[in-house]
Amino acid sequence: MDYYAIVHNDFDGTASAAVYARAVGSLPTKVFFTEPTKIHNLLKSLELRGIKKIMIADIGINQSTLNEILTQLNRLQTEGAEIEWFDHHVWKDEWKTKLREIGVTVYHDVTTCGAGVINKNLNPDDEVSSKLAKADCAVDIWLHDDPLGEKLRRIVESNKDFKWKEYLINKFYNGVIWDEEFEKILEDQVDREINGYSKLHKHIRVLEIDGRKVVVAVRWKGPPDISYASQYLMNRYNSIVFASVNGKSISFRSNIIDIRRFAEKLGGGGHPLAAGAGLNAPFWRKLLNKIGYRKPMLDWASSVVRNVIKEVGFVEYEKNIRKSS
Incomplete structure:
Protein backbone atom coordinates (compact mmCIF):
# COMPACT_ATOMS: atom_id res chain seq x y z
CA MET A 1 0.00 0.00 0.00
CA ASP A 2 1.36 3.43 -0.96
CA TYR A 3 0.83 6.15 1.61
CA TYR A 4 2.39 9.20 3.24
CA ALA A 5 3.10 9.26 6.98
CA ILE A 6 3.06 12.66 8.70
CA VAL A 7 4.31 12.37 12.27
CA HIS A 8 5.84 14.36 15.10
CA ASN A 9 9.63 14.59 14.98
CA ASP A 10 10.22 12.72 18.26
CA PHE A 11 10.18 9.18 19.68
CA ASP A 12 6.39 9.01 19.72
CA GLY A 13 6.17 10.10 16.10
CA THR A 14 8.80 7.56 15.07
CA ALA A 15 7.09 4.78 17.01
CA SER A 16 3.69 5.79 15.60
CA ALA A 17 4.96 5.46 12.03
CA ALA A 18 6.41 2.03 12.77
CA VAL A 19 3.29 0.72 14.53
CA TYR A 20 1.08 1.95 11.69
CA ALA A 21 3.38 0.34 9.10
CA ARG A 22 3.14 -3.00 10.90
CA ALA A 23 -0.65 -2.65 11.05
CA VAL A 24 -1.04 -2.06 7.30
CA GLY A 25 1.80 -4.36 6.26
CA SER A 26 4.02 -1.84 4.46
CA LEU A 27 6.39 1.03 5.09
CA PRO A 28 5.28 4.53 4.02
CA THR A 29 6.24 5.82 0.62
CA LYS A 30 7.56 8.90 2.39
CA VAL A 31 7.68 10.08 6.00
CA PHE A 32 7.23 13.77 6.83
CA PHE A 33 8.43 14.78 10.30
CA THR A 34 6.88 17.97 11.63
CA GLU A 35 5.42 19.77 14.66
CA PRO A 36 1.93 20.99 15.62
CA THR A 37 3.01 24.57 14.93
CA LYS A 38 4.07 23.67 11.37
CA ILE A 39 1.56 21.03 10.24
CA HIS A 40 -0.58 23.58 8.36
CA ASN A 41 2.39 24.71 6.26
CA LEU A 42 3.40 21.13 5.48
CA LEU A 43 -0.12 20.27 4.35
CA LYS A 44 -0.23 23.41 2.21
CA SER A 45 2.90 22.35 0.31
CA LEU A 46 2.02 18.65 0.12
CA GLU A 47 1.48 17.15 -3.33
CA LEU A 48 -0.09 13.71 -3.64
CA ARG A 49 1.88 12.56 -6.72
CA GLY A 50 -0.36 9.52 -7.10
CA ILE A 51 -0.58 8.74 -3.37
CA LYS A 52 -4.15 8.14 -2.22
CA LYS A 53 -3.69 7.67 1.54
CA ILE A 54 -2.27 9.88 4.28
CA MET A 55 -1.81 9.01 7.93
CA ILE A 56 -1.16 11.74 10.50
CA ALA A 57 -0.04 10.74 13.99
CA ASP A 58 1.10 12.35 17.24
CA ILE A 59 0.32 15.82 15.91
CA GLY A 60 -1.95 17.97 18.03
CA ILE A 61 -4.03 20.86 16.72
CA ASN A 62 -3.62 24.50 17.68
CA GLN A 63 -6.61 26.82 17.47
CA SER A 64 -4.52 29.40 15.61
CA THR A 65 -3.89 27.08 12.64
CA LEU A 66 -7.13 25.08 12.61
CA ASN A 67 -8.77 26.86 9.68
CA GLU A 68 -5.74 26.42 7.44
CA ILE A 69 -5.49 22.74 8.42
CA LEU A 70 -9.13 22.21 7.49
CA THR A 71 -8.66 24.01 4.18
CA GLN A 72 -5.66 21.91 3.20
CA LEU A 73 -7.15 18.59 4.35
CA ASN A 74 -10.27 19.36 2.35
CA ARG A 75 -8.09 20.12 -0.70
CA LEU A 76 -6.17 16.85 -0.37
CA GLN A 77 -9.38 14.85 -0.05
CA THR A 78 -10.85 16.60 -3.08
CA GLU A 79 -7.74 15.45 -4.95
CA GLY A 80 -8.53 11.87 -3.93
CA ALA A 81 -6.70 11.30 -0.65
CA GLU A 82 -8.05 9.19 2.22
CA ILE A 83 -6.86 10.68 5.51
CA GLU A 84 -6.54 9.13 8.99
CA TRP A 85 -5.50 11.19 12.02
CA PHE A 86 -4.30 9.51 15.25
CA ASP A 87 -3.60 11.67 18.28
CA HIS A 88 -3.55 11.81 22.07
CA HIS A 89 -3.10 15.50 22.84
CA VAL A 90 -5.96 17.53 24.29
CA TRP A 91 -8.46 18.47 21.57
CA LYS A 92 -11.68 20.40 21.65
CA ASP A 93 -14.66 18.30 20.61
CA GLU A 94 -15.49 20.82 17.89
CA TRP A 95 -12.11 20.18 16.23
CA LYS A 96 -12.85 16.48 15.88
CA THR A 97 -16.34 17.27 14.60
CA LYS A 98 -15.00 19.62 11.94
CA LEU A 99 -12.41 17.11 10.72
CA ARG A 100 -14.98 14.33 10.56
CA GLU A 101 -17.41 16.57 8.71
CA ILE A 102 -14.93 16.95 5.86
CA GLY A 103 -14.27 13.19 5.79
CA VAL A 104 -11.16 12.72 7.91
CA THR A 105 -11.14 9.56 10.04
CA VAL A 106 -10.14 10.68 13.56
CA TYR A 107 -8.82 8.39 16.30
CA HIS A 108 -8.38 10.39 19.50
CA ASP A 109 -7.50 9.02 22.93
CA VAL A 110 -5.86 11.06 25.71
CA THR A 111 -5.21 8.01 27.90
CA THR A 112 -2.27 6.79 25.82
CA CYS A 113 0.51 8.03 23.50
CA GLY A 114 0.35 8.41 19.72
CA ALA A 115 1.71 4.94 19.03
CA GLY A 116 -0.70 3.61 21.65
CA VAL A 117 -3.69 5.10 19.81
CA ILE A 118 -2.69 3.27 16.63
CA ASN A 119 -1.86 0.05 18.44
CA LYS A 120 -5.21 0.01 20.29
CA ASN A 121 -7.25 0.69 17.19
CA LEU A 122 -5.42 -1.11 14.38
CA ASN A 123 -3.27 -3.94 15.71
CA PRO A 124 -3.75 -4.64 19.45
CA ASP A 125 -2.64 -8.27 19.10
CA ASP A 126 0.73 -7.50 17.51
CA GLU A 127 3.33 -8.23 20.19
CA VAL A 128 6.07 -6.05 18.68
CA SER A 129 3.76 -3.05 18.28
CA SER A 130 2.39 -3.44 21.80
CA LYS A 131 5.89 -3.62 23.26
CA LEU A 132 7.03 -0.57 21.29
CA ALA A 133 3.91 1.42 22.18
CA LYS A 134 4.23 0.59 25.88
CA ALA A 135 7.87 1.73 25.95
CA ASP A 136 6.96 4.89 24.03
CA CYS A 137 4.06 5.79 26.35
CA ALA A 138 6.29 5.32 29.39
CA VAL A 139 8.29 8.40 28.44
CA ASP A 140 5.96 10.37 26.17
CA ILE A 141 3.15 10.77 28.71
CA TRP A 142 5.47 10.51 31.71
CA LEU A 143 4.25 7.17 33.03
CA HIS A 144 7.83 5.99 33.66
CA ASP A 145 6.61 2.40 34.01
CA ASP A 146 8.83 0.72 31.41
CA PRO A 147 12.67 0.96 31.50
CA LEU A 148 12.80 0.20 27.78
CA GLY A 149 11.17 3.56 27.11
CA GLU A 150 14.03 5.51 28.69
CA LYS A 151 16.49 3.51 26.59
CA LEU A 152 14.68 3.79 23.27
CA ARG A 153 14.04 7.50 23.69
CA ARG A 154 17.79 8.03 23.96
CA ILE A 155 18.32 5.94 20.83
CA VAL A 156 15.82 7.96 18.81
CA GLU A 157 17.14 11.31 20.04
CA SER A 158 20.83 10.38 19.63
CA ASN A 159 20.72 11.66 16.05
CA LYS A 160 18.57 14.61 14.91
CA ASP A 161 18.77 13.65 11.23
CA PHE A 162 15.39 12.54 9.88
CA LYS A 163 17.18 9.79 7.93
CA TRP A 164 18.05 8.24 11.28
CA LYS A 165 14.41 8.17 12.32
CA GLU A 166 13.47 6.61 8.97
CA TYR A 167 16.13 3.96 9.61
CA LEU A 168 14.63 3.25 13.03
CA ILE A 169 11.10 3.02 11.60
CA ASN A 170 12.42 0.35 9.24
CA LYS A 171 14.05 -1.58 12.10
CA PHE A 172 10.96 -1.42 14.29
CA TYR A 173 8.78 -2.41 11.32
CA ASN A 174 10.95 -5.49 10.90
CA GLY A 175 10.55 -6.44 14.55
CA VAL A 176 13.86 -5.18 15.98
CA ILE A 177 13.21 -3.46 19.31
CA TRP A 178 16.70 -3.80 20.82
CA ASP A 179 20.05 -5.03 19.56
CA GLU A 180 23.81 -4.56 19.94
CA GLU A 181 23.77 -1.40 17.83
CA PHE A 182 21.29 0.21 20.23
CA GLU A 183 23.29 -0.96 23.25
CA LYS A 184 26.44 0.78 22.00
CA ILE A 185 24.54 4.00 21.21
CA LEU A 186 22.98 3.98 24.68
CA GLU A 187 26.40 3.74 26.36
CA ASP A 188 27.74 6.67 24.36
CA GLN A 189 24.60 8.72 24.93
CA VAL A 190 24.65 8.26 28.71
CA ASP A 191 28.33 9.32 28.83
CA ARG A 192 27.46 12.51 26.92
CA GLU A 193 24.48 13.20 29.21
CA ILE A 194 26.59 12.99 32.35
CA ASN A 195 28.99 15.55 30.88
CA GLY A 196 26.11 17.78 29.78
CA TYR A 197 24.46 18.03 33.20
CA SER A 198 27.50 19.85 34.58
CA LYS A 199 27.00 22.68 32.05
Missing part, protein backbone atom coordinates in the same frame (compact mmCIF):
# COMPACT_ATOMS: atom_id res chain seq x y z
CA LEU A 200 23.26 23.29 32.40
CA HIS A 201 23.64 26.06 34.98
CA LYS A 202 25.09 28.30 32.24
CA HIS A 203 21.82 28.21 30.32
CA ILE A 204 19.22 28.90 33.01
CA ARG A 205 17.63 31.46 35.29
CA VAL A 206 15.47 30.75 38.33
CA LEU A 207 12.46 33.04 38.77
CA GLU A 208 10.11 33.44 41.71
CA ILE A 209 6.52 34.07 40.63
CA ASP A 210 3.75 34.33 43.20
CA GLY A 211 5.95 32.59 45.74
CA ARG A 212 6.71 29.61 43.43
CA LYS A 213 9.98 28.91 41.62
CA VAL A 214 10.18 28.59 37.83
CA VAL A 215 13.27 27.59 35.85
CA VAL A 216 13.73 29.33 32.49
CA ALA A 217 16.36 28.04 30.08
CA VAL A 218 17.86 28.90 26.73
CA ARG A 219 18.18 25.67 24.77
CA TRP A 220 21.59 24.00 24.60
CA LYS A 221 23.16 21.68 22.06
CA GLY A 222 23.50 18.00 22.81
CA PRO A 223 22.47 15.86 25.79
CA PRO A 224 20.78 15.86 28.18
CA ASP A 225 17.45 15.83 26.42
CA ILE A 226 14.98 18.53 27.47
CA SER A 227 12.70 16.09 29.31
CA TYR A 228 15.51 14.66 31.43
CA ALA A 229 17.05 18.09 32.00
CA SER A 230 13.73 19.60 33.04
CA GLN A 231 13.24 16.99 35.74
CA TYR A 232 16.78 17.43 36.98
CA LEU A 233 16.55 21.23 37.10
CA MET A 234 13.10 21.33 38.71
CA ASN A 235 14.30 18.96 41.42
CA ARG A 236 17.56 20.82 41.96
CA TYR A 237 15.95 24.25 42.31
CA ASN A 238 12.68 23.12 43.91
CA SER A 239 10.80 24.51 40.92
CA ILE A 240 7.25 23.64 39.82
CA VAL A 241 7.58 24.74 36.18
CA PHE A 242 10.36 24.50 33.60
CA ALA A 243 10.33 26.58 30.41
CA SER A 244 12.89 26.61 27.61
CA VAL A 245 13.28 28.65 24.42
CA ASN A 246 15.36 28.19 21.30
CA GLY A 247 14.51 31.41 19.49
CA LYS A 248 11.71 29.84 17.45
CA SER A 249 9.57 28.11 20.07
CA ILE A 250 8.96 27.66 23.78
CA SER A 251 8.46 24.43 25.70
CA PHE A 252 6.92 24.00 29.15
CA ARG A 253 7.23 21.06 31.56
CA SER A 254 5.83 20.38 35.04
CA ASN A 255 4.91 17.53 37.34
CA ILE A 256 1.93 19.24 38.98
CA ILE A 257 0.93 22.41 37.07
CA ASP A 258 -1.32 22.39 33.99
CA ILE A 259 1.22 24.14 31.78
CA ARG A 260 -0.82 23.56 28.61
CA ARG A 261 -2.71 26.70 29.65
CA PHE A 262 0.50 28.71 29.23
CA ALA A 263 1.17 27.17 25.81
CA GLU A 264 -2.40 27.83 24.66
CA LYS A 265 -2.12 31.48 25.70
CA LEU A 266 0.88 31.73 23.39
CA GLY A 267 -0.99 30.05 20.52
CA GLY A 268 0.23 26.49 21.07
CA GLY A 269 -0.88 23.35 22.85
CA GLY A 270 0.22 19.87 23.94
CA HIS A 271 -0.19 17.78 27.08
CA PRO A 272 -1.22 19.16 30.49
CA LEU A 273 2.31 18.46 31.79
CA ALA A 274 4.33 18.90 28.58
CA ALA A 275 3.37 21.54 26.03
CA GLY A 276 4.77 24.21 23.76
CA ALA A 277 4.15 26.99 21.27
CA GLY A 278 5.84 28.84 18.46
CA LEU A 279 7.68 31.88 19.80
CA ASN A 280 10.09 33.93 17.71
CA ALA A 281 12.72 35.87 19.61
CA PRO A 282 13.97 39.23 18.32
CA PHE A 283 16.73 38.69 15.77
CA TRP A 284 19.44 40.52 17.71
CA ARG A 285 18.81 38.41 20.79
CA LYS A 286 19.07 35.20 18.73
CA LEU A 287 22.29 36.46 17.17
CA LEU A 288 23.90 37.25 20.51
CA ASN A 289 22.79 33.90 21.89
CA LYS A 290 24.30 32.12 18.89
CA ILE A 291 27.71 33.61 19.61
CA GLY A 292 27.49 32.60 23.25
CA TYR A 293 26.08 35.71 24.96
CA ARG A 294 22.92 34.27 26.55
CA LYS A 295 21.80 37.06 28.88
CA PRO A 296 19.66 39.02 26.35
CA MET A 297 17.80 35.85 25.35
CA LEU A 298 17.32 34.84 28.98
CA ASP A 299 16.05 38.34 29.83
CA TRP A 300 13.49 38.14 27.02
CA ALA A 301 12.43 34.56 27.78
CA SER A 302 12.08 35.30 31.48
CA SER A 303 9.83 38.26 30.71
CA VAL A 304 7.62 36.17 28.40
CA VAL A 305 7.32 33.37 30.95
CA ARG A 306 6.65 35.71 33.86
CA ASN A 307 3.96 37.59 31.92
CA VAL A 308 2.09 34.49 30.71
CA ILE A 309 2.15 32.88 34.16
CA LYS A 310 0.95 36.08 35.80
CA GLU A 311 -1.88 36.29 33.28
CA VAL A 312 -2.96 32.64 33.41
CA GLY A 313 -1.98 31.72 36.96
CA PHE A 314 -0.79 28.44 38.43
CA VAL A 315 -3.50 25.78 38.09
CA GLU A 316 -2.71 22.32 39.40
CA TYR A 317 -3.37 19.50 36.99
CA GLU A 318 -6.06 17.09 38.08
CA LYS A 319 -4.93 13.69 36.96
CA ASN A 320 -8.36 12.35 36.17
CA ILE A 321 -8.59 9.76 33.41
CA ARG A 322 -10.56 11.11 30.49
CA LYS A 323 -12.52 8.91 28.14
CA SER A 324 -11.21 8.30 24.67
CA SER A 325 -13.21 9.41 21.67
Whole structure:
Protein backbone atom coordinates (compact mmCIF):
# COMPACT_ATOMS: atom_id res chain seq x y z
CA MET A 1 0.00 0.00 0.00
CA ASP A 2 1.36 3.43 -0.96
CA TYR A 3 0.83 6.15 1.61
CA TYR A 4 2.39 9.20 3.24
CA ALA A 5 3.10 9.26 6.98
CA ILE A 6 3.06 12.66 8.70
CA VAL A 7 4.31 12.37 12.27
CA HIS A 8 5.84 14.36 15.10
CA ASN A 9 9.63 14.59 14.98
CA ASP A 10 10.22 12.72 18.26
CA PHE A 11 10.18 9.18 19.68
CA ASP A 12 6.39 9.01 19.72
CA GLY A 13 6.17 10.10 16.10
CA THR A 14 8.80 7.56 15.07
CA ALA A 15 7.09 4.78 17.01
CA SER A 16 3.69 5.79 15.60
CA ALA A 17 4.96 5.46 12.03
CA ALA A 18 6.41 2.03 12.77
CA VAL A 19 3.29 0.72 14.53
CA TYR A 20 1.08 1.95 11.69
CA ALA A 21 3.38 0.34 9.10
CA ARG A 22 3.14 -3.00 10.90
CA ALA A 23 -0.65 -2.65 11.05
CA VAL A 24 -1.04 -2.06 7.30
CA GLY A 25 1.80 -4.36 6.26
CA SER A 26 4.02 -1.84 4.46
CA LEU A 27 6.39 1.03 5.09
CA PRO A 28 5.28 4.53 4.02
CA THR A 29 6.24 5.82 0.62
CA LYS A 30 7.56 8.90 2.39
CA VAL A 31 7.68 10.08 6.00
CA PHE A 32 7.23 13.77 6.83
CA PHE A 33 8.43 14.78 10.30
CA THR A 34 6.88 17.97 11.63
CA GLU A 35 5.42 19.77 14.66
CA PRO A 36 1.93 20.99 15.62
CA THR A 37 3.01 24.57 14.93
CA LYS A 38 4.07 23.67 11.37
CA ILE A 39 1.56 21.03 10.24
CA HIS A 40 -0.58 23.58 8.36
CA ASN A 41 2.39 24.71 6.26
CA LEU A 42 3.40 21.13 5.48
CA LEU A 43 -0.12 20.27 4.35
CA LYS A 44 -0.23 23.41 2.21
CA SER A 45 2.90 22.35 0.31
CA LEU A 46 2.02 18.65 0.12
CA GLU A 47 1.48 17.15 -3.33
CA LEU A 48 -0.09 13.71 -3.64
CA ARG A 49 1.88 12.56 -6.72
CA GLY A 50 -0.36 9.52 -7.10
CA ILE A 51 -0.58 8.74 -3.37
CA LYS A 52 -4.15 8.14 -2.22
CA LYS A 53 -3.69 7.67 1.54
CA ILE A 54 -2.27 9.88 4.28
CA MET A 55 -1.81 9.01 7.93
CA ILE A 56 -1.16 11.74 10.50
CA ALA A 57 -0.04 10.74 13.99
CA ASP A 58 1.10 12.35 17.24
CA ILE A 59 0.32 15.82 15.91
CA GLY A 60 -1.95 17.97 18.03
CA ILE A 61 -4.03 20.86 16.72
CA ASN A 62 -3.62 24.50 17.68
CA GLN A 63 -6.61 26.82 17.47
CA SER A 64 -4.52 29.40 15.61
CA THR A 65 -3.89 27.08 12.64
CA LEU A 66 -7.13 25.08 12.61
CA ASN A 67 -8.77 26.86 9.68
CA GLU A 68 -5.74 26.42 7.44
CA ILE A 69 -5.49 22.74 8.42
CA LEU A 70 -9.13 22.21 7.49
CA THR A 71 -8.66 24.01 4.18
CA GLN A 72 -5.66 21.91 3.20
CA LEU A 73 -7.15 18.59 4.35
CA ASN A 74 -10.27 19.36 2.35
CA ARG A 75 -8.09 20.12 -0.70
CA LEU A 76 -6.17 16.85 -0.37
CA GLN A 77 -9.38 14.85 -0.05
CA THR A 78 -10.85 16.60 -3.08
CA GLU A 79 -7.74 15.45 -4.95
CA GLY A 80 -8.53 11.87 -3.93
CA ALA A 81 -6.70 11.30 -0.65
CA GLU A 82 -8.05 9.19 2.22
CA ILE A 83 -6.86 10.68 5.51
CA GLU A 84 -6.54 9.13 8.99
CA TRP A 85 -5.50 11.19 12.02
CA PHE A 86 -4.30 9.51 15.25
CA ASP A 87 -3.60 11.67 18.28
CA HIS A 88 -3.55 11.81 22.07
CA HIS A 89 -3.10 15.50 22.84
CA VAL A 90 -5.96 17.53 24.29
CA TRP A 91 -8.46 18.47 21.57
CA LYS A 92 -11.68 20.40 21.65
CA ASP A 93 -14.66 18.30 20.61
CA GLU A 94 -15.49 20.82 17.89
CA TRP A 95 -12.11 20.18 16.23
CA LYS A 96 -12.85 16.48 15.88
CA THR A 97 -16.34 17.27 14.60
CA LYS A 98 -15.00 19.62 11.94
CA LEU A 99 -12.41 17.11 10.72
CA ARG A 100 -14.98 14.33 10.56
CA GLU A 101 -17.41 16.57 8.71
CA ILE A 102 -14.93 16.95 5.86
CA GLY A 103 -14.27 13.19 5.79
CA VAL A 104 -11.16 12.72 7.91
CA THR A 105 -11.14 9.56 10.04
CA VAL A 106 -10.14 10.68 13.56
CA TYR A 107 -8.82 8.39 16.30
CA HIS A 108 -8.38 10.39 19.50
CA ASP A 109 -7.50 9.02 22.93
CA VAL A 110 -5.86 11.06 25.71
CA THR A 111 -5.21 8.01 27.90
CA THR A 112 -2.27 6.79 25.82
CA CYS A 113 0.51 8.03 23.50
CA GLY A 114 0.35 8.41 19.72
CA ALA A 115 1.71 4.94 19.03
CA GLY A 116 -0.70 3.61 21.65
CA VAL A 117 -3.69 5.10 19.81
CA ILE A 118 -2.69 3.27 16.63
CA ASN A 119 -1.86 0.05 18.44
CA LYS A 120 -5.21 0.01 20.29
CA ASN A 121 -7.25 0.69 17.19
CA LEU A 122 -5.42 -1.11 14.38
CA ASN A 123 -3.27 -3.94 15.71
CA PRO A 124 -3.75 -4.64 19.45
CA ASP A 125 -2.64 -8.27 19.10
CA ASP A 126 0.73 -7.50 17.51
CA GLU A 127 3.33 -8.23 20.19
CA VAL A 128 6.07 -6.05 18.68
CA SER A 129 3.76 -3.05 18.28
CA SER A 130 2.39 -3.44 21.80
CA LYS A 131 5.89 -3.62 23.26
CA LEU A 132 7.03 -0.57 21.29
CA ALA A 133 3.91 1.42 22.18
CA LYS A 134 4.23 0.59 25.88
CA ALA A 135 7.87 1.73 25.95
CA ASP A 136 6.96 4.89 24.03
CA CYS A 137 4.06 5.79 26.35
CA ALA A 138 6.29 5.32 29.39
CA VAL A 139 8.29 8.40 28.44
CA ASP A 140 5.96 10.37 26.17
CA ILE A 141 3.15 10.77 28.71
CA TRP A 142 5.47 10.51 31.71
CA LEU A 143 4.25 7.17 33.03
CA HIS A 144 7.83 5.99 33.66
CA ASP A 145 6.61 2.40 34.01
CA ASP A 146 8.83 0.72 31.41
CA PRO A 147 12.67 0.96 31.50
CA LEU A 148 12.80 0.20 27.78
CA GLY A 149 11.17 3.56 27.11
CA GLU A 150 14.03 5.51 28.69
CA LYS A 151 16.49 3.51 26.59
CA LEU A 152 14.68 3.79 23.27
CA ARG A 153 14.04 7.50 23.69
CA ARG A 154 17.79 8.03 23.96
CA ILE A 155 18.32 5.94 20.83
CA VAL A 156 15.82 7.96 18.81
CA GLU A 157 17.14 11.31 20.04
CA SER A 158 20.83 10.38 19.63
CA ASN A 159 20.72 11.66 16.05
CA LYS A 160 18.57 14.61 14.91
CA ASP A 161 18.77 13.65 11.23
CA PHE A 162 15.39 12.54 9.88
CA LYS A 163 17.18 9.79 7.93
CA TRP A 164 18.05 8.24 11.28
CA LYS A 165 14.41 8.17 12.32
CA GLU A 166 13.47 6.61 8.97
CA TYR A 167 16.13 3.96 9.61
CA LEU A 168 14.63 3.25 13.03
CA ILE A 169 11.10 3.02 11.60
CA ASN A 170 12.42 0.35 9.24
CA LYS A 171 14.05 -1.58 12.10
CA PHE A 172 10.96 -1.42 14.29
CA TYR A 173 8.78 -2.41 11.32
CA ASN A 174 10.95 -5.49 10.90
CA GLY A 175 10.55 -6.44 14.55
CA VAL A 176 13.86 -5.18 15.98
CA ILE A 177 13.21 -3.46 19.31
CA TRP A 178 16.70 -3.80 20.82
CA ASP A 179 20.05 -5.03 19.56
CA GLU A 180 23.81 -4.56 19.94
CA GLU A 181 23.77 -1.40 17.83
CA PHE A 182 21.29 0.21 20.23
CA GLU A 183 23.29 -0.96 23.25
CA LYS A 184 26.44 0.78 22.00
CA ILE A 185 24.54 4.00 21.21
CA LEU A 186 22.98 3.98 24.68
CA GLU A 187 26.40 3.74 26.36
CA ASP A 188 27.74 6.67 24.36
CA GLN A 189 24.60 8.72 24.93
CA VAL A 190 24.65 8.26 28.71
CA ASP A 191 28.33 9.32 28.83
CA ARG A 192 27.46 12.51 26.92
CA GLU A 193 24.48 13.20 29.21
CA ILE A 194 26.59 12.99 32.35
CA ASN A 195 28.99 15.55 30.88
CA GLY A 196 26.11 17.78 29.78
CA TYR A 197 24.46 18.03 33.20
CA SER A 198 27.50 19.85 34.58
CA LYS A 199 27.00 22.68 32.05
CA LEU A 200 23.26 23.29 32.40
CA HIS A 201 23.64 26.06 34.98
CA LYS A 202 25.09 28.30 32.24
CA HIS A 203 21.82 28.21 30.32
CA ILE A 204 19.22 28.90 33.01
CA ARG A 205 17.63 31.46 35.29
CA VAL A 206 15.47 30.75 38.33
CA LEU A 207 12.46 33.04 38.77
CA GLU A 208 10.11 33.44 41.71
CA ILE A 209 6.52 34.07 40.63
CA ASP A 210 3.75 34.33 43.20
CA GLY A 211 5.95 32.59 45.74
CA ARG A 212 6.71 29.61 43.43
CA LYS A 213 9.98 28.91 41.62
CA VAL A 214 10.18 28.59 37.83
CA VAL A 215 13.27 27.59 35.85
CA VAL A 216 13.73 29.33 32.49
CA ALA A 217 16.36 28.04 30.08
CA VAL A 218 17.86 28.90 26.73
CA ARG A 219 18.18 25.67 24.77
CA TRP A 220 21.59 24.00 24.60
CA LYS A 221 23.16 21.68 22.06
CA GLY A 222 23.50 18.00 22.81
CA PRO A 223 22.47 15.86 25.79
CA PRO A 224 20.78 15.86 28.18
CA ASP A 225 17.45 15.83 26.42
CA ILE A 226 14.98 18.53 27.47
CA SER A 227 12.70 16.09 29.31
CA TYR A 228 15.51 14.66 31.43
CA ALA A 229 17.05 18.09 32.00
CA SER A 230 13.73 19.60 33.04
CA GLN A 231 13.24 16.99 35.74
CA TYR A 232 16.78 17.43 36.98
CA LEU A 233 16.55 21.23 37.10
CA MET A 234 13.10 21.33 38.71
CA ASN A 235 14.30 18.96 41.42
CA ARG A 236 17.56 20.82 41.96
CA TYR A 237 15.95 24.25 42.31
CA ASN A 238 12.68 23.12 43.91
CA SER A 239 10.80 24.51 40.92
CA ILE A 240 7.25 23.64 39.82
CA VAL A 241 7.58 24.74 36.18
CA PHE A 242 10.36 24.50 33.60
CA ALA A 243 10.33 26.58 30.41
CA SER A 244 12.89 26.61 27.61
CA VAL A 245 13.28 28.65 24.42
CA ASN A 246 15.36 28.19 21.30
CA GLY A 247 14.51 31.41 19.49
CA LYS A 248 11.71 29.84 17.45
CA SER A 249 9.57 28.11 20.07
CA ILE A 250 8.96 27.66 23.78
CA SER A 251 8.46 24.43 25.70
CA PHE A 252 6.92 24.00 29.15
CA ARG A 253 7.23 21.06 31.56
CA SER A 254 5.83 20.38 35.04
CA ASN A 255 4.91 17.53 37.34
CA ILE A 256 1.93 19.24 38.98
CA ILE A 257 0.93 22.41 37.07
CA ASP A 258 -1.32 22.39 33.99
CA ILE A 259 1.22 24.14 31.78
CA ARG A 260 -0.82 23.56 28.61
CA ARG A 261 -2.71 26.70 29.65
CA PHE A 262 0.50 28.71 29.23
CA ALA A 263 1.17 27.17 25.81
CA GLU A 264 -2.40 27.83 24.66
CA LYS A 265 -2.12 31.48 25.70
CA LEU A 266 0.88 31.73 23.39
CA GLY A 267 -0.99 30.05 20.52
CA GLY A 268 0.23 26.49 21.07
CA GLY A 269 -0.88 23.35 22.85
CA GLY A 270 0.22 19.87 23.94
CA HIS A 271 -0.19 17.78 27.08
CA PRO A 272 -1.22 19.16 30.49
CA LEU A 273 2.31 18.46 31.79
CA ALA A 274 4.33 18.90 28.58
CA ALA A 275 3.37 21.54 26.03
CA GLY A 276 4.77 24.21 23.76
CA ALA A 277 4.15 26.99 21.27
CA GLY A 278 5.84 28.84 18.46
CA LEU A 279 7.68 31.88 19.80
CA ASN A 280 10.09 33.93 17.71
CA ALA A 281 12.72 35.87 19.61
CA PRO A 282 13.97 39.23 18.32
CA PHE A 283 16.73 38.69 15.77
CA TRP A 284 19.44 40.52 17.71
CA ARG A 285 18.81 38.41 20.79
CA LYS A 286 19.07 35.20 18.73
CA LEU A 287 22.29 36.46 17.17
CA LEU A 288 23.90 37.25 20.51
CA ASN A 289 22.79 33.90 21.89
CA LYS A 290 24.30 32.12 18.89
CA ILE A 291 27.71 33.61 19.61
CA GLY A 292 27.49 32.60 23.25
CA TYR A 293 26.08 35.71 24.96
CA ARG A 294 22.92 34.27 26.55
CA LYS A 295 21.80 37.06 28.88
CA PRO A 296 19.66 39.02 26.35
CA MET A 297 17.80 35.85 25.35
CA LEU A 298 17.32 34.84 28.98
CA ASP A 299 16.05 38.34 29.83
CA TRP A 300 13.49 38.14 27.02
CA ALA A 301 12.43 34.56 27.78
CA SER A 302 12.08 35.30 31.48
CA SER A 303 9.83 38.26 30.71
CA VAL A 304 7.62 36.17 28.40
CA VAL A 305 7.32 33.37 30.95
CA ARG A 306 6.65 35.71 33.86
CA ASN A 307 3.96 37.59 31.92
CA VAL A 308 2.09 34.49 30.71
CA ILE A 309 2.15 32.88 34.16
CA LYS A 310 0.95 36.08 35.80
CA GLU A 311 -1.88 36.29 33.28
CA VAL A 312 -2.96 32.64 33.41
CA GLY A 313 -1.98 31.72 36.96
CA PHE A 314 -0.79 28.44 38.43
CA VAL A 315 -3.50 25.78 38.09
CA GLU A 316 -2.71 22.32 39.40
CA TYR A 317 -3.37 19.50 36.99
CA GLU A 318 -6.06 17.09 38.08
CA LYS A 319 -4.93 13.69 36.96
CA ASN A 320 -8.36 12.35 36.17
CA ILE A 321 -8.59 9.76 33.41
CA ARG A 322 -10.56 11.11 30.49
CA LYS A 323 -12.52 8.91 28.14
CA SER A 324 -11.21 8.30 24.67
CA SER A 325 -13.21 9.41 21.67
